[in-house]
Amino acid sequence: GAGVSQSPSNKVTEKGKDVELRCDPISGHTALYWYRQSLGQGLEFLIYFQGNSAPDKSGLPSDRFSAERTGGSVSTLTIQRTQQEDSAVYLCASSPARIVWPYEQYFGPGTRLTVT
């Protein structure tokens, strides 16, 4: 079946502009995650959605970052007033309804964001 898809694959934006990144999870997966990978770093947890529960936003680095998940499926990560340090690959992942061992998350190919 179809995996996690993300769009756009690449985004170049000017400092100060807003950007929206989109994620389509695997059909039937109720859990959705956003991570980012800055150059030379590991994946950094940003936010987690599970069904209709309140999202875990503990990883969002600043109030310029926000995310929504509409209808329990598609998610949008929005970065307002982008800064150069926001340049990174933004990865989305999804997993089935029950969070059971081995907590496998299925990742999309990512969106490479470059802020000039």
Add this chain to the structure above:
Amino acid sequence: DQQVKQNSPSLSVQEGRISILNCDYTNSMFDYFLWYKKYPAEGPTFLISISSIKDKNEDGRFTVFLNKSAKHLSLHIVPSQPGDSAVYFCAASGGGGSNYKLTFGKGTLLTVNP
């Protein structure tokens, strides 16, 4: 404050030999560990995992070893194949209510030479 550390940014091995990738962690609350593999321009894919109640888990050519007292785990690939060339990420989960939250290392680039 890196809680999951992969101290070798890269590793090069010959085809057919063993590849050993290492990972150290500092948070004693971590009780589940996973390895992910990532090819360029693709998302990471799950490879193998281990619970803290075990010290070894094997899946085909891949074996993960966990030493809880040393807070160290390693991934062994035997025999290594050129198609194994990728970045390998070690990840840990804290269990309990936040078991969905994975903490990743920076990754190790494995190159398997024919």
